[in-house]
Amino acid sequence: MTPLTTALLRRLSEAAGGPGNEGAVRDLIARALHPHVDALHIDAMGNLTAIKRGRGEGDLRVALTAHMDEVALFITEIDSNGLLHVAASGGVNARTLAGKGVLVGPEQLPGVIGWPPPHLQRHNNDESKRVPKIEDLVIDIGAADKEAAAARVKIGQQALFATRFGFLGRDQAVAEEAPLPQKGRIKGKAFDDRLGCAAAMALLMGPALPCDLHAIFTVQEEVGVRGALAAAEMLAVDLLLVLEGTVCDDLPGPVDEPRFPTTRLGDGPALTQRDGSYVVQAAVLQHLLRTAAAHGIPYQFKHPNAGGTDASGFGRYRATPTGILSTPCRYIHGPVAVAELGDFHALIQLLRAVLADEAALARLVGRS
Numbered sequence: 001m002t003p004l005t006t007a008l009l010r011r012l013s014e015a016a017g018g019p020g021n022e023g024a025v026r027d028l029i030a031r032a033l034h035p036h037v038d039a040l041h042i043d044a045m046g047n048l049t050a051i052k053r054g055r056g057e058g059d060l061r062v063a064l065t066a067h068m069d070e071v072a073l074f075i076t077e078i079d080s081n082g083l084l085h086v087a088a089s090g091g092v093n094a095r096t097l098a099g100k101g102v103l104v105g106p107e108q109l110p111g112v113i114g115w116p117p118p119h120l121q122r123h124n125n126d127e128s129k130r131v132p133k134i135e136d137l138v139i140d141i142g143a144a145d146k147e148a149a150a151a152r153v154k155i156g157q158q159a160l161f162a163t164r165f166g167f168l169g170r171d172q173a174v175a176e177e178a179p180l181p182q183k184g185r186i187k188g189k190a191f192d193d194r195l196g197c198a199a200a201m202a203l204l205m206g207p208a209l210p211c212d213l214h215a216i217f218t219v220q221e222e223v224g225v226r227g228a229l230a231a232a233e234m235l236a237v238d239l240l241l242v243l244e245g246t247v248c249d250d251l252p253g254p255v256d257e258p259r260f261p262t263t264r265l266g267d268g269p270a271l272t273q274r275d276g277s278y279v280v281q282a283a284v285l286q287h288l289l290r291t292a293a294a295h296g297i298p299y300q301f302k303h304p305n306a307g308g309t310d311a312s313g314f315g316r317y318r319a320t321p322t323g324i325l326s327t328p329c330r331y332i333h334g335p336v337a338v339a340e341l342g343d344f345h346a347l348i349q350l351l352r353a354v355l356a357d358e359a360a361l362a363r364l365v366g367r368s
């Protein structure tokens with residue numbers, strides 16, 4: 001039984017947390033964890049660390065890490081029509097944005113990302129085929145002119161997708177305060193990396209494990225693992241496990257677009273062998289594989305060499321054995337992602353199995 005409720009995952013997904021603006025997510029996580037952990041610490045950059053003491057004999061320390069921030073837009077200019085011009089904070093594909101709803105600034109003002117209607121696109125000059133760039137897009141908050149818009153929104157404020165969390169293909173409503181269902185497709189924003197945050201929280205909210213458990217919820221991952229670079233200084237653990245929401249490109253795409261296999265929804269948590277910025281040590285990877293096999297937990301490999309995670313930030317300053325485990329997310333970094341709860345729960349199950357075996361962990365990190 002998971003200690004996570006549907007309501008908690010909904011709040012995590014819907015909370016506003018662009019890079020450098022993670023306060024609402026941090027407050028939510030800290031409040032939820034407070035009754036379950038021995039210490040909570042926030043560093044000057046905004047990284048949140050929670051510590052839960054182990055019940056074991058040894059002094060093994062394992063850290064889980066997940067990033068709190070999500071890709072976002074931020075306001076760069078307000079024009080004479082009262083429209084907001086934007087730039088991206090993190091990797092955003094402009095062609096997924098046109099026509100989508102957003103929430104702007106601390107007041108969460110509703111807005112719409114504008115794009116010319118198809119009737120007015122001039123077919124004879126290829127405009128209908130033009131791929132929008134971020135600088136082509138504007139946010140319409142319904143302001144009549146610059147003055148009206150500037151009264152509500154300031155340059156530099158963030159705009160985030162106005163996506164409600166929900167379940168796909170369910171006839172009946174899911175009870176919000178009941179434990180999160182074991183299976184089913186969920187949709188929402190910021191699954192990268194609130195699903196990682198939720199997985200770490202599930203471990204901390206559950207019964208104590210033999211080892212001391214540290215969970216580091218980082219800031220600014222999406223703009224170059226900057227929170228992890230700062231938090232690495234304080235990291236003093238025997239093993240680090242990075243928890244992510246990762247790319248799932250398992251559907252046929254537009255004709256003539258190159259496709260590459262990554263992960264498949266429903267095939268279990270994805271284990272990284274290597275990505276664009278980190279190579280997982282063979283001993284750590286083999287330990288994860290052995291544990292999954294011993295407990296009959298499904299897993300898949302993430303396609304090598306794509307993307308990067310906080311592993312590279314922590315790894316730059318600390319020599320810590322590190323594993324990377326992810327929940328596959330379709331349409332990642334877009335307005336709405338889709339994930340399979342079975343993959344998410346299997347990831348938590350694998351983490352529990354790894355952390356429960358103190359002797360095997362001690363052997364892995366050379367402490368036995």
Ligand SMILES: [Zn+2]
Pocket residue numbers: 067192193221244245
């Ligand atoms: Zn991520």
